[in-house]
Amino acid sequence: MSQKRKLAVIVLALFTAWQVGVGLWRVGVLLQEGIKHGTLPLVLGAGLAEEVGLSLVLAMVAWWWLPLGRRSWARWAIHFLVFAWTLALVQLCWAMAAGYFARGVSWATLGVLLILGSWIRSRSGASPPPVAGPAGSRLTHPALLGSLLFWLFQAPHLFFTYHWTDTRDIWACRAIGFDARGDLSGLFDCVDPSRPPLHSVLLWLGHNDPTMEGRLLPFLMMGAFGFVLFHLLLKIAPRLAPWGVLWFFMTVRVYQGAVTSYADTPAMLAITIGAVLATEADLLESTWLAGIFGVVAGAAATLIKRDGAVMLAVTTAVIFWFSSRRTSPRIYGALIGASLGIALWVFRPAQINVPDPYGPRIDSASVSGPVLHPPVKVGKHKAIMPADTMQVTPQLFATMAFGMQGQVLSHYGFGIFVPAWIILAIWAWRARLRLPPEARRWGWIGVLGWLAIVGLYVANVLTGHPERATLYVIRTGFGRHLVHMFVFCLLHATALAAALVYGESTDSREPE
Numbered sequence: 316m317s318q319k320r321k322l323a324v325i326v327l328a329l330f331t332a333w334q335v336g337v338g339l340w341r342v343g344v345l346l347q348e349g350i351k352h353g354t355l356p357l358v359l360g361a362g363l364a365e366e367v368g369l370s371l372v373l374a375m376v377a378w379w380w381l382p383l384g385r386r387s388w389a390r391w392a393i394h395f396l397v398f399a400w401t402l403a404l405v406q407l408c409w410a411m412a413a414g415y416f417a418r419g420v421s422w423a424t425l426g427v428l429l430i431l432g433s434w435i436r437s438r439s440g441a442s443p444p445p446v447a448g449p450a451g452s453r454l455t456h457p458a459l460l461g462s463l464l465f466w467l468f469q470a471p472h473l474f475f476t477y478h479w480t481d482t483r484d485i486w487a488c489r490a491i492g493f494d495a496r497g498d499l500s501g502l503f504d505c506v507d508p509s510r511p512p513l514h515s516v517l518l519w520l521g522h523n524d525p526t527m528e529g530r531l532l533p534f535l536m537m538g539a540f541g542f543v544l545f546h547l548l549l550k551i552a553p554r555l556a557p558w559g560v561l562w563f564f565m566t567v568r569v570y571q572g573a574v575t576s577y578a579d580t581p582a583m584l585a586i587t588i589g590a591v592l593a594t595e596a597d598l599l600e601s602t603w604l605a606g607i608f609g610v611v612a613g614a615a616a617t618l619i620k621r622d623g624a625v626m627l628a629v630t631t632a633v634i635f636w637f638s639s640r641r642t643s644p645r646i647y648g649a650l651i652g653a654s655l656g657i658a659l660w661v662f663r664p665a666q667i668n669v670p671d672p673y674g675p676r677i678d679s680a681s682v683s684g685p686v687l688h689p690p691v692k693v694g695k696h697k698a699i700m701p702a703d704t705m706q707v708t709p710q711l712f713a714t715m716a717f718g719m720q721g722q723v724l725s726h727y728g729f730g731i732f733v734p735a736w737i738i739l740a741i742w743a744w745r746a747r748l749r750l751p752p753e754a755r756r757w758g759w760i761g762v763l764g765w766l767a768i769v770g771l772y773v774a775n776v777l778t779g780h781p782e783r784a785t786l787y788v789i790r791t792g793f794g795r796h797l798v799h800m801f802v803f804c805l806l807h808a809t810a811l812a813a814a815l816v817y818g819e820s821t822d823s824r825e826p827e
Contacts, residue, residue, distance in 0.1 A: 323742075323815040330735040331558065335461070337730040338565035342468045345571065366521035366531045372425055373398055374535075380432040389546035390598055392539035396588055397608045398428055399536055400615035403516045407618070410516075411664055415498045421520060435604075458557035459545075465564035466538050486578050489515035499667050509671040511660045513618035514578035533581060540584050543591060546598065547806055551754045552813035559809035568728050568798040578619050579795040585616035586623055587802045589649030590630045590760065594638075594753075602645050609648020610655065617656030622771060624653040626799050629764045637756040715776055718786050719769075722794025729794065729801075736804060739811040748814040750807075758807030764800035768793070 377394035378386070405424045410416050485506050492501025493515065502508035514533075521530040544563055548556035564570060569580060589612040591598065592605045599605040616623035631650045635641055722728040743750075750758075772793060775783035783792065 319746075320816055320818070323812070326738075327558075327812055327816065330731050331562070333731045334562065334565055337726050338465060338567060338570070341567045341571065341727070342465075363521075363531070369421065369425075369520065370532050370535055373402070373532075376425055376428050376432060379429060380435055382436050385600075387546075388542040392542040393588065393591070393598055393608070395539045396536055396543075396584060397611050399517070399532055400513075400585065400611050401428070402520060403513050404611065404614060404618070406520065407513060407516050408659070410499050411659075411667075414664075416493055416519070456557040458561040462541060462557070462560045462564040465561070465570055466541065469534055469537065469570055485510065486512075486515045487518060490518040493519045499664075502667055503669075507671075508667070508669050511618040511621060511656070513615060514581050517581070536584060537580070540587075543588070543598075544802065544805075547591070547595070547753075547757075548809055551751045551757075551806065551810045554817060555809050555813045558812075559805060562732065562809070563802070563805055566732060566801065567730060568722075568794050569801065577795060579798050582616055582620040582623050582626075583799045583801060585612050585619060586626050586630065586649075586799055588612045589616060589627055589652070590634065590803070592648060593631070593634050593646045594756075596645075602643055606644035606648035609645060610652035613649035613652025613654075614656035614659070615652075616649070617653040618660060620799070621657075622768075622796065623799070624657055625767055625771065626764050627653045629767050630760050630803075633756060633760045633763060637752065637759075711776065712773075714786065715772065715789055718789035719772070719793045721790055722797065729797070732805075732808070736808040736811075739808060739815065743811045743814055746815070748811075748818070750810050750814060754807050754810030757803045757810075761800045761804035761807060764803065765797055768796045768799070771796075 374391075374395055377398055378391050380394050381387075381390055402421050402424055406416065406420055409420045488505035489501055489512050492504035493499070495501060495504070499512070502512060517533055518530050520532055541560055541564065545556055545560050548559040552559065569583075589609055592609040592612060596602075596605075599608065613627055616627055627649050631647065634646055638646060640646075723733050772783065772789065778784075783789070
């Protein structure tokens with residue numbers, strides 16, 4: 316082994332050890348905080364059997380859709396995730412049209428999906444040779460076992476029973492409200508009823524005993540996504556693919572938000588799957604079916620988080636730039652779905668169509684910049700500049716940058732990932748290493764997506780957004796928004812690491 320390769324291995328090992336340490340420390344903190352606030356760890360909620368049954372049937376329907384000879388865990392995961400969002404979307408549309416929730420709608424949707432799966436299988440024709448999967452020895456790789464461990468660390472949160480008092484937030488609170496009221500008016504029991512509620516509907520799909528950190532279905536969706544990520548990593552960095560999966564599951568912003576009352580990690584899954592359906596023809600050969608699945612993923616991303624539309628616009632633009640088949644419907648499926656999701660929520664029934672209570676207000680402008688009203692104090696949110704008016708000054712943006720860096724460059728949030736990615740990128744650039752086109756495409760999506768998020772926060776400060784122009788929200792929310800594009804950044808970083816360690820890269824065929 317050359318000296319340069321030894322140095323690269325040592326550096327990567329130190330980065331990984333640091334991140335593992337941060338992850339384990341944060342798991343302990345979450346457990347301690349949960350017990351301190353009245354949670355009961357590993358207590359099974361009432362009605363869990365119904366939730367397990369729903370998840371198992373969903374998993375079987377996703378497997379049934381796969382034609383013989385074309386079955387793989389990554390393909391199953393794509394179907395599982397898309398069908399889970401389909402259940403939530405159908406339930407949301409039903410509640411908006413009929414005025415109430417009905418659990419029977421979910422089971423009827425599964426029946427329709429089963430029938431459609433039979434039709435899809437009958438039209439698939441002769442089965443090609445099986446898709447080559449990972450070697451059996453690779454599945455027992457220590458990094459994959461570590462990934463499984465960090466995924467299971469979410470399970471105790473799944474079975475926490477939290478006593479909601481004065482800390483009702485948005486997503487899990489809405490699931491409680493849906494159960495209590497039986498319809499979408501449960502939005503009014505929680506903060507900001509103007510936000511799309513799809514993640515809350517996913518939480519509601521289980522049993523009627525909401526837990527502190529989420530439900531079984533989002534937990535399983537997170538695990539299924541690991542198969543998709545492993546497939547993507549095998550194409551651009553096969554030798555380091557298990558380590559890339561480990562980095563994904565042990566990053567605090569990922570596992571802390573996977574099945575929590577926050578919706579940012581679920582939005583990340585929808586945005587990423589939308590991009591995967593647009594690019595990976597070996598996961599879903601049918602172009603039109605990939606486009607339809609992309610519509611579901613795009614609608615889910617937008618109805619989970621409103622800024623999902625911005626992220627999908629960035630993603631589609633980069634994919635369009637890199638693709639040689641720019642008229643393929645699979646490229647635009649997610650963006651079309653995002654537009655439909657926005658339209659669905661904009662034209663929702665009048666009884667739940669309330670204005671955004673946190674909209675920006677600009678009254679006038681001065682020579683030094685717009686004069687902004689101070690942000691309204693929301694809970695424990697603190698204004699960046701608590702004065703009667705705020706002038707846009709360099710000091711204001713310096714304060715904003717200070718609030719942002721804690722979610723990116725510190726031991727909390729993304730841990731050592733971002734500094735490591737920057738170091739690897741500079742190292743590979745100086746060594747003149749060339750990456751596969753897929754890796755470069757993922758990297759551009761990640762970088763431009765993060766810049767778009769920074770731009771959104773700058774715009775919020777410039778327009779005096781009463782919630783996001785606060786130091787508290789910037790300190791906590793910025794990292795949660797960055798996680799939307801984390802998978803793309805991780806794919807590029809893993810390819811950089813592989814190029815540095817092995818001094819090689821494998822160019823794959825141009826995506827459809």
